[in-house]
Amino acid sequence: MKVFAVTTNLILVQKPDWFDRAREKYNQSFDLHITLKQPCFIEDEEISKLKEKLLHFFQLYKFNSTTLSFDKVVFDKEESGWTIMLSCESDEIRTLQKQICQELSSYTNYVNTETEEYEKNFVPHMTFATDLSDSQYEEIKSVFSDQYQCKGEANKSLLLIASEDSKKILEQVEYVLLS
Numbered sequence: 001m002k003v004f005a006v007t008t009n010l011i012l013v014q015k016p017d018w019f020d021r022a023r024e025k026y027n028q029s030f031d032l033h034i035t036l037k038q039p040c041f042i043e044d045e046e047i048s049k050l051k052e053k054l055l056h057f058f059q060l061y062k063f064n065s066t067t068l069s070f071d072k073v074v075f076d077k078e079e080s081g082w083t084i085m086l087s088c089e090s091d092e093i094r095t096l097q098k099q100i101c102q103e104l105s106s107y108t109n110y111v112n113t114e115t116e117e118y119e120k121n122f123v124p125h126m127t128f129a130t131d132l133s134d135s136q137y138e139e140i141k142s143v144f145s146d147q148y149q150c151k152g153e154a155n156k157s158l159l160l161i162a163s164e165d166s167k168k169i170l171e172q173v174e175y176v177l178l179s
Helices: 019-025 044-060 091-103 113-120 134-145
Strands: 002-009 011-014 033-042 066-078 081-088 125-132 150-154 156-163 169-176
Touching: 002 044, 002 091, 019 125, 033 044, 033 091, 033 113, 033 125, 033 156, 044 091, 044 156, 044 169, 066 091, 066 125, 066 134, 081 134, 125 134
Parallel strands: none
Antiparallel strands: 002 033, 002 156, 011 150, 066 081, 066 150, 081 125, 156 169
């Protein structure tokens, strides 16, 4: 048994000066991305079928790479701590997410129900930080009161396959979006 998710890459072309330092300070080393298909469990023998399905999808449906403006900050308190997200409006990303989820509608064994809800009520966003303590949250939220807007480019979709506990990415398959 493995876990998979489908994301976009995200390359920031404009960000505040403090952005990278703050992410490093709070040990947020994951690559910036937008999750299109939330993490689901998958049997090992189904992985090749999933890869074929996505390859076929990206051969038929052409999406342009897109520039995104992240201009709204969201603070969310979860059981594991605070999460900080920057959201954007993008019809292109919403359409891509909806069509990928339709294509992969048979994959419904979600890692948790909360992420299933994120998928159903999709809001394009990048996660800035996760699992922050209350003191870390209090310390960092002040930097978001001023300049936090970012611009980023998404030009690839990624299939990520991880160990069952989701702690280690075992494989990454790239599907290039059109420029």
